[in-house]
Amino acid sequence: MEGQKLQGMVVRRVEKELYEVFIGPQHPGSGHMRIIVRLDGDVIVEADPDIGYVHRTMEKLSEVREWLKPIPLLERMTIIDACNITVPYVNALEKLMDKSPPPRASYLRVLLCEINRVASHLYGFGIFGVFLGHSTMYMWAFGDREVFVELAEILTGARLTHSYPIPGGVRRDMPQDFPEMARRAVRYMRGRLEEYRRIFVDNPVIVKRLEGVGVISRNKAAELGIVGPNVRASGIRYDVRLAEPYEVYDELDFEIPVFEEGDALARTWVRVEEIKQSLSIIEQAVDWLERHKGEPIIPKEDYDKLPKLHREVYEKTGRVKLLPAHATMKIPAGKAIARGEMGRGEIIYYVESDGGTTPYRVRVVTPSARNAIVFKYIVPGHRLMDLPAIYGSIDYFPPEADR
Amino acid sequence: MKPEELLELLKHALGGLAKEVTVRKGYVEVLVDADSVVPVANKLKELGFDHVKSVTATDYPKESKIRVTYHVSSYLREDLAKPILGLSVDLPRDNPVMESLTGVWRSSEFQEREVYEFFGVTFRGHPDLRPLLLIPELAERRVLRKDFVVKEESIYEGVPHRYQ
Amino acid sequence: MDVKAVDKVYVGNINVAARRARELLLGKLKLGDVIDWATTFSLWPVHLLTSCCGAEFAATWSPRFDAEQYGALPWVAPRQTNFIIIEGTVTRKMACALRITYEQMPHPKFVIAMGACALDGGLFYNSYNIVRPWEVVPVDVYIPGCPPPPEAVARAIIDLRRKIREKKLASRWLIEGWRHDRDPVKPADDVCKWWRP
Numbered sequence: 001m002e003g004q005k006l007q008g009m010v011v012r013r014v015e016k017e018l019y020e021v022f023i024g025p026q027h028p029g030s031g032h033m034r035i036i037v038r039l040d041g042d043v044i045v046e047a048d049p050d051i052g053y054v055h056r057t058m059e060k061l062s063e064v065r066e067w068l069k070p071i072p073l074l075e076r077m078t079i080i081d082a083c084n085i086t087v088p089y090v091n092a093l094e095k096l097m098d099k100s101p102p103p104r105a106s107y108l109r110v111l112l113c114e115i116n117r118v119a120s121h122l123y124g125f126g127i128f129g130v131f132l133g134h135s136t137m138y139m140w141a142f143g144d145r146e147v148f149v150e151l152a153e154i155l156t157g158a159r160l161t162h163s164y165p166i167p168g169g170v171r172r173d174m175p176q177d178f179p180e181m182a183r184r185a186v187r188y189m190r191g192r193l194e195e196y197r198r199i200f201v202d203n204p205v206i207v208k209r210l211e212g213v214g215v216i217s218r219n220k221a222a223e224l225g226i227v228g229p230n231v232r233a234s235g236i237r238y239d240v241r242l243a244e245p246y247e248v249y250d251e252l253d254f255e256i257p258v259f260e261e262g263d264a265l266a267r268t269w270v271r272v273e274e275i276k277q278s279l280s281i282i283e284q285a286v287d288w289l290e291r292h293k294g295e296p297i298i299p300k301e302d303y304d305k306l307p308k309l310h311r312e313v314y315e316k317t318g319r320v321k322l323l324p325a326h327a328t329m330k331i332p333a334g335k336a337i338a339r340g341e342m343g344r345g346e347i348i349y350y351v352e353s354d355g356g357t358t359p360y361r362v363r364v365v366t367p368s369a370r371n372a373i374v375f376k377y378i379v380p381g382h383r384l385m386d387l388p389a390i391y392g393s394i395d396y397f398p399p400e401a402d403r
Numbered sequence: 404m405k406p407e408e409l410l411e412l413l414k415h416a417l418g419g420l421a422k423e424v425t426v427r428k429g430y431v432e433v434l435v436d437a438d439s440v441v442p443v444a445n446k447l448k449e450l451g452f453d454h455v456k457s458v459t460a461t462d463y464p465k466e467s468k469i470r471v472t473y474h475v476s477s478y479l480r481e482d483l484a485k486p487i488l489g490l491s492v493d494l495p496r497d498n499p500v501m502e503s504l505t506g507v508w509r510s511s512e513f514q515e516r517e518v519y520e521f522f523g524v525t526f527r528g529h530p531d532l533r534p535l536l537l538i539p540e541l542a543e544r545r546v547l548r549k550d551f552v553v554k555e556e557s558i559y560e561g562v563p564h565r566y567q
Numbered sequence: 568m569d570v571k572a573v574d575k576v577y578v579g580n581i582n583v584a585a586r587r588a589r590e591l592l593l594g595k596l597k598l599g600d601v602i603d604w605a606t607t608f609s610l611w612p613v614h615l616l617t618s619c620c621g622a623e624f625a626a627t628w629s630p631r632f633d634a635e636q637y638g639a640l641p642w643v644a645p646r647q648t649n650f651i652i653i654e655g656t657v658t659r660k661m662a663c664a665l666r667i668t669y670e671q672m673p674h675p676k677f678v679i680a681m682g683a684c685a686l687d688g689g690l691f692y693n694s695y696n697i698v699r700p701w702e703v704v705p706v707d708v709y710i711p712g713c714p715p716p717p718e719a720v721a722r723a724i725i726d727l728r729r730k731i732r733e734k735k736l737a738s739r740w741l742i743e744g745w746r747h748d749r750d751p752v753k754p755a756d757d758v759c760k761w762w763r764p
Contacts, residue, residue, distance in 0.1 A: 025664045026615045028643035032661065052536030053661045054618055057694045059521075060547055064555045064693075073690055079619040079714065095428060123622070126629075142629030149626075159716060160622060222478040225454030225510025236478045243484045337430050337474065337487055339456075348474065348487075350459050365457040365514070373513055399619045402536055537696065538659050538761035546695055553693050 018045065023387070025053045031127075032398045035375055035387070042384045049375040055402040062362040066327055067093060070362060072163045077366060078400045079160045081120040081343045083112040083152075085366075085400075088340035090165040091246055092351040095336040097167060104295040105169040106248045111182075111285040112155060112164055113247075114278040118189065119148040120343030121271045121278075125200070128268070128392035132209060137200045144192055147185050154178060166322065169298035173318025179286045186279045193275060201268055210265040214378055214390035217262055226374060227367045228345020229274065230394050233259045233266035240341040254281050264393035271395070328357050342367055344395055368401035404482045406431055413488075416446050432472070432489035437501050440492050444473075444507040451480035452488060455504070458514035460522045462548045467496045469522055473504060473511065494524060503529035521547035599738030606649070606675065606737040607728040608638040613648040615668050618655030620682040620714045627717040634717070637724050645671040650727070653700045655714070656684040656691055662698045663759040669704045675740040677731070679723050680706045683713040698758070705752040 017040060024034040034050040058077060062070040074089055075082040087109055094100060101109070122145040129137025149159055154175060156162040164170055200206055216226070221234040231238055239256045241249040257273035259266040296303060298320055306314065310321045333355040339348045345367030352361040371394050379390055404412075406426050413424060413433065420443050423434040435443050452475040459472045473490040477483035492501055503526035505512045513535060515526050520534040520542040534542035544551060577584035592601055616624065627634045628641060642648045645668050657665055669676070678700075683689030685700045686709055700706060707730060710723045731737055739747045 025661065026613070026645065026668050028614060032616050032618070032621075052534075053658060053664070054656070055536040055658055055660070055696055056618075056656055056691050057546070057553075057696050060551075060553055061691065061694060064553050076619050076690060080622045123625075126625070139630055142626060143631060146626070146629065146631045160714060219479075222453045223509050225456070225478075225508070231478065237481070238478055238484055334427070335430070336428070337489075339487070346456075348457050350457065350472075350474070352461060361459075361461045363457060363459040363461075369513070370456075370510070373510065376512075377509075540761055541659070541695065551695075553695060555693060 017041075021384070031391070031396065033396075033401075035379075037379070037384070037387070039384060044380050044382055044384060044387070047375050047379040047387075049372050051372055051398065052402050054399040056399075058364065058403045059362055062359055064358060066357050067329060067331055067359065068166070068322075068326060070359070071166070072161065074364065075161055075163065076399070077364075077403055078120075078342065078344075078397060080123045080397075081116050082160060082162050083109065083116045083164050084120075084340060084342040085347060086163070087113060087165050087247065088338040088347055088349050089351070089362075089364075090167055091340070092336040092338035092349045093167045093331065095338060096331050096334050096351065096353055099168045099299060101169050102296050102299060103248065104173075104289065104292055105165075105297045107285050107288050107292075108155075108170045108174060108297065109165050110247050110249065110252070111174075111282060111289070112152060112162065114281045114285070115148050115152050115155070115182075117278045117343045118275050118282075119145050119152070121275050122148070124271060124343070124392075124395040125196070128395075129200070131388040131392035132206065134200065134203075134206065137196075140192075140196070140199070144189065147188065151178075151182060151185055154181065166320070166326075168302055169296075169320065171320055173297055174289055179290050182282055182286045186283055189275070189279055193272060196272065201265075201272060207265060209386075209389050210268065210393065211263060213264045213382065213386050214374075214393060215261070215263045216374070216378055220377075221262070224373050224377060226345075226371050226394075228342070228371070228395075229270040230267055230345070230371060230374070232257065233270045234262040235260040238346075240339050240346050244339065246338070246340055252281055252284050264389050267393045267395075330355060330357055344368055344397060344400070345371070364403060366400045366403060368397050369403065371396055372401050404486060406486060409486050409488070412450065416450055417443060420446070430489065431486060432491055434491045434493070437492050437494060440490070441502050441504070441507065443490065444504050447475060447488070447490065448507055451477045451483045453477050453479055453508075455508045455511040455514065456487060458511050458518050460518045460524060460547070462496070462522065464496065464549045468493045469496055469499050469524060470494075471499075471501065471518060471524060473508075475508070499524040500527060501525075502527050503532075505529055521545065523548075599735065599742065602738045602741065603732055603735055607731050610637070610639045610650050610677070610724060610727065611642045611648045612639060612650050612652045612679075613645050613668060613672065614641050614643050615645075615651060615665065617653055617657050617661050617665065618682070618684065620654035620684075623714045623717055624652060624654050624681065624720065627720040629717075632717040632721060634721050634724065637721065637728070639724055646673065648672055649675065650677040650679065651704070652720070653678065653680045653685050653704075653706075655682040656689070656697050657700045657703065658696050659698055659758075659761070662703050662754070663762055665700070666703050666754060666758050675737040675746075677708075677727055677736070678704050678706045679708045679710065679720075679727060681710045681715055681720060681723070683711060685709070686711060689713055701752070703752065703754050703758060705746070705749060 019039045021037050025032050032053040036048040037044050038046040071086050075086050078085045122141045126138045126141035153159050156164050216234045218235045221231050237258050242256055254277045257270050259270055331353045333353050335352045337350050348365045350363040354360040374394055409431055420439050421433050421435055425432050456474040456476055461470050471492050475488050516535040518524050519532055520537050523545045577587050680700050691697050708723045708727050710719050
């Protein structure tokens with residue numbers, strides 16, 4: 001049978017009673033990927049994720065640029081979670097250079113990481129709403145996300161692309177009136193979460209579409225190696241902030257929400273609970289930062305190298321002006337592996353240096369890249385209309401997966 | 404689990420299979436021969452390393468080798484969740500072929516496809532070995548190898564208009 | 568209550584403004600002008616996301632910036648839409664999807680290229696996997712920035728509206744059958760060469 005063209009997809013009859021449907025990369029949901037599914041009636045028999053539509057060659061470009069330049073480059077992978085994705089890279093550099101940031105810089109990084117995590121989860125909810133045809137959720141989540149985008153903008157000067165951490169510290173100190181704004185945002189968001197529960201998570205229509213859909217058992221999750229809220233919804237208590245506390249996460253008080261069901265609804269609940277924990281971390285970080293005003297945000301050896309004018313700017317405005325020597329710095333030869341917990345899960349950097357001005361090899365494995373395998377092994381057996389629910393619930397973000 | 408304890412555990416479990424075990428700054432790396440990678444992987448899985456975090460390849464044109472590293476860790480055993488273990492294999496650069504570990508760890512399937520398209524490493528026994536991210540025309544050029552040069556902007560030559 | 572005409576948009580008392588608009592549309596303008604007028608107020612972008620600027624594209628239609636007030640609403644199917652916003656980098660794989668989507672849309676159709684990557688590569692200028700969008704589809708308005716804020720996207724929509732009105736793009740496209748003010752863009756090599764179903 002000849003290929004028949006429908007809106008935005010190609011349908012072919014591949015065998016008797018088996019149809020092949022090409023979904024994407026232009027499709028009603030969000031995301032630049034294609035899934036090729038084979039259908040028997042409307043039950044999915046086989047699914048083949050075809051990713052790579054946003055492959056922008058981060059690993060190759062990192063190899064030809066100087067050590068600092070990959071920071072703004074790599075954060076384009078997950079532009080909505082920019083601090084979380086750059087902190088592990090900077091940690092890897094710090095491991096190679098044997099440098100450690102002062103505590104105030106670490107707290108500032110954690111503060112921005114958690115602000116990003118809340119914004120990233122809200123983005124996920126908004127997109128999930130689009131997938132399920134729930135426009136209210138899209139409007140509410142994106143409206144509330146602006147609160148946290150605004151907070152990050154006040155802290156760093158950019159809406160999304162912060163480029164905040166630098167090896168040994170951060171770029172800017174916190175403005176004076178920031179703590180009060182952060183506390184107001186946290187209070188506002190706590191109240192909104194209750195409304196989210198009423199309109200979205202406990203909504204009977206949403207519950208019917210999510211409950212028991214895309215179930216990943218505990219052993220299956222470990223076998224597929226998926227990460228983040230998806231693995232915590234399957235009863236595995238794994239979070240990098242707990243397993244290998246980086247920055248100052250071991251000094252903070254927070255819980256790792258774990259659910260046992262492993263279905264799309266549990267994955268949604270994990271995100272709601274994580275937002276609550278992140279809000280609590282934001283409060284703790286802001287309290288600590290207020291108690292320790294005036295502490296340095298770059299190491300002493302870096303401060304000593306600054307010329308007089310740069311020192312004045314740093315002391316008056318809290319902004320770090322990097323010297324030209326930073327751009328061409330050399331890093332001792334060696335290998336380092338660093339990981340961090342992003343909104344969507346664990347990110348791993350493997351950085352290798354040969355002592356030159358550019359990295360020898362940067363390997364980055366992002367959470368969505370590891371979650372892509374879910375489409376191949378979990379989706380078959382479901383109906384076609386369960387696919388948007390599963391896609392939205394694992395919070396897959398293609399630019400991050402394709403790198 | 405501390406790296407030293409892990410080292411003891413590995414020495415006990417692997418015996419003579421490992422060519423070299425190194426610990427540097429808390430990162431444990433096991434280097435094995437290409438023939439013994441599957442038995443070592445099976446032993447590691449019995450120990451409790453149940454998933455692959457990343458499959459990394461690095462090109463060393465001077466030594467004419469490609470090193471493929473599997474970074475493995477555990478979800479189900481909480482004491483093994485802390486360390487990341489590197490399982491490395493050195494392959495000749497002109498004909499890199501090794502056994503696929505998808506039979507041991509299914510989580511390595513997509514990343515092995517990536518190493519295949521970027522470095523040209525062939526994995527024997529992989530269920531579905533074809534390019535994942537790149538178009539076929541680019542995948543044949545082994546873009547992450549060091550002899551594939553990407554031009555960077557320079558003050559003498561200016562901005563390269565586009566990649567050729 | 569006085570009614571002001573700003574770029575043929577009447578501002579002020581709703582009843583008076585509606586009467587003025589009726590008089591203008593039915594009494595004074597030709598049908599071609601009405602088509603241009605109507606196109607500017609129903610620019611619907613297709614839901615094609617090419618890269619990370621999509622985050623700001625989504626924020627443009629969120630409650631804070633509310634781009635729906637310009638008559639623009641992202642829609643799912645290319646057949647019911649009349650413009651594309653290219654959000655950032657277009658990779659080689661995506662170029663094929665972009666061209667197919669563009670060709671599926673009924674004319675008159677317009678393109679806005681968003682972000683530094685869509686201008687000339689941006690941060691990824693020397694990447695081996697990207698193409699310049701203007702080599703694939705004809706671009707009307709460029710937005711600089713990495714990523715451009717939602718306000719800039721809204722501004723680009725207004726710029727596109729002005730361009731359609733001033734150059735009578737929509738009506739002349741319908742009369743003449745092709746775009747009168749520029750040559751069509753043909754991709755240099757077949758962008759879908761790699762695609763084998």
